[in-house]
Amino acid sequence: MMHIIDRRLNPKGKSLSNRQRFLGRARKQIKKAVDEAIKGRKISNTDGGERIKIPADGLGEPRFVGDMTKGMRDRVMPGNKDFVPGDKIKRPPPQGQGQGGREGAEDGEGEDSFQFTLTRDEFLDIFFEDMALPDFIKKSIKEEVVHEYHRAGYNRQGSPSNLNLELTMRNSLARRLCLHRPRDEEIDQLEEQITALREKPAPTEKEQQKLVALLEELEKKQRKRRVVPYIDPLDVRYTSFTEIEKPNTHAVMFCLMDVSGSMGETHKELAKRFFMLLHLFLVRQYSKVDVIFIRHTHLASEVDEETFFHSRETGGTIVSTALEVMQKIIRDRYPPDDWNIYAAQASDGDNLNSDNARCQQILTRDLLPLCQYFAYVEVWDTHEAEMFPDDSNVTRLWQTYETIRESHQNFAVKKVTGPEDIFPVLHDLFAKDKTSEAR
């Protein structure tokens, strides 16, 4: 009568394909929701999914349903307290159809929108979907394409080093079989018989006739062997390669971060989060981008990822030192003719006053002409942002950079006042559609 089956080990995720179909269908709304969602949340390098809420338009499953606000109906309800027949109850205002909560009001959201959780991968994929490094391929090095060889079938011509033995021998064998080229063994056999006959001291008439016949056959076969060669030029095949033009995609991203004393914990946190996200974006979308980390106080140095994100240091602020280090690294390792160069700089805008002019000089004269894109992000903590709400109170460095921006298309400045700004700023800076960018 009863049968018990343990299904726990059955593959789970039976709904995965339905889930993907749903995500595919809702892609547009999800994208929008993701962009919305990141405004209000901290960028976390934690695992776990992102909860998003999307409007139900386009995902509706329409049905013929009655309009509950029209017509007449009776509703039997439980829990009468003191109603007697004939009581009149004022109709509640239209939203939240009717008394108490009927269906729809129950989950608070009804059919207008609904929430669900994306996995971290799904979230990042969607978030980075429309971001790209601007001018990824340098115009000047576009012509200098890299050639890569790819296997492309077989060819009748080619250099001996590419001779494909297997295929050649297979063709040869097939041809020899078809054309009945006598095999070595057949010739050997004939020759043996001939020798045996010849060695006979007194051959009979019959034997002599046989010898003649054998000799004739031998000659015929040998002629055939000459006509049908062991390997004919027809058989020969060469492995073929074709050249594929690959555009040069050498790219390097310089991450410049101010870690001086004036940067408070919140500033550093913001800057680090910004770079962390930038890094995530680069690693995810471009497998072959070099990332160079430079941090500076009044001195600047190139550091590895670990140090950049995790170690502490303090000191004064001279921004130009970082720019100089960047300049030097470019000179030493990344010849601008061969490399797409990007840079992102984060700072609180404090700088030794006398240094601003120098920064401007280095940038405009040396760096910007070499760079595809240079993004400056100024981090403010929330107190500062509250104290100086309007844009007139800007830092000196900002002023300086602002003047540069006006004259250079490949330069962008952005301000970040809280974790919630980071996503949008990064998104603006690296939006695929460059028309909306640069402000």
Added chain:
Amino acid sequence: MSASKKVKTKMAPLFDGAEWDFDKVNRSFQAIQKIALEDLGLNVYPTQIEVITSEQMLDAYSSVGMPLMYNHWSFGKSFVRDEASYRKGYSGLAYEIVINSNPCICYIMEENSMTMQALVMAHAAFGHNHFFKNNHLFKQWTDANAILDYLQFARTYIAKCERRYGEREVEKILDSAHALQGQGIDKFTRRQKLDIAAQRQKELEREEYERSRYSELWRTLPEVKSKNTDEIDLIEQELAQKLGLPESNLLYFLEKHSPVLDSWQREILRIVRQIAQYFYPQRQTKMMNEGCACFVHHTIMNRLYDTGQITEGTMLEFIDFHTRVIAQPDFDSPHFSGINPYALGFAMMKDIERICENPTDEDREWFPAIAGNNQPMATLREAWENYRDESFILQYLSPKLMREFRLFNLHDDSAKPHFLVDAIHNAQGYRAVRSALAAQYSVASLDLDIQVTNVDLHGNRSMILSHNITNGMTLEEKQARQVIAHIRRLWGYDITLNSLDTQSGKIIKSYSD
């Protein structure tokens, strides 16, 4: 309680503590089965119990509880929704899912305690199972033997179509078909049994045969022009007869007569229709079905306790759970979301038991046939077999229960600024409240009356649908327009939907695409 009368000897507990294992499940099942078959006299399909994890439970949810369902994004949508609300703790997972099939498949969750497993077995494997096997609606409309095979067939068929015609194309048809799910049910004719072998054969035959039939039908078109109006009327009548108009099963009509669908698209409509049909009895018997299952589990658990087969701890856990399941919040409570079918169902079953065993004078007056007959199980089994929610309430809802639930009827006329309380749980109101409640469970109030009434085969092939308005309730316009767009996709030509006043036959509102 009858249990304490019958049984004297105490037995050893079947299990102790929360952990379950297969041995305990098996032992409990045997004990439960003994009570169910011998004491309650239930008649059930063999049971297949499947242990699953909570994740698998979520999976099963999203595809309307069916173990094999074809793929469609809407199932993904309900999956992400259920998942989100489960993870946030808004809703728990069901403790079981039971499928009306032979053998009857019960899913139980790994995370349940042993008490819950016993409860679930009593509830689903015997309560629901008995109901599925014996209720006349299920017997008439569904075929427990064939459903799993049919679902398998549907899944493979749709996957095959996706490979051949592309996911997008199949999705379009499914979207449109799903929009008409509620209009895909035969309400008046008995359906043929699903037979999988015949199904395949038919599918092939249809592919060959049906096209010719359709062209035959449309070939009458050009001839018509030269005829006078009388003849046209005659032909129209004939045609309507041929088409079986009016037809309330829109999916069926489109499947058979749409001029634009390919045979595979018709087959998909058929699949959606068959599955909708399969769920049709469930909607009409929800309250009774749950009531039956709750009554069965309640009786069985009590009997297990009386005979010492479950411990006091288990019993307390059970009572705690049971009370929560059958709670009925009042209309003014924030938790109120209509009448809880578990609460009303269970209360009615217990009430019938009481009327059979300890009737009052009032009961004797209201239920002379069963009051004091001392055969509660036979009476209940008879009710489970022959009624649906609507008729069950009309027949068995007692004044005592209406008082206990403090039921009242609220008349809502949208033309008036006030709701009117027009009947309550008193002598003048019992019958009115009872019929009003029954009407809420009636087919008429569950389903809208929408039919294909005319197809213009002389002209533009447009289709006219009629919606007969009941109680002045018009259609929700936005969705109605979207559904009409879906019908248009399936029919290929213009669609007009008229909402008609039932009395005067006047068109109140007309929608077209």
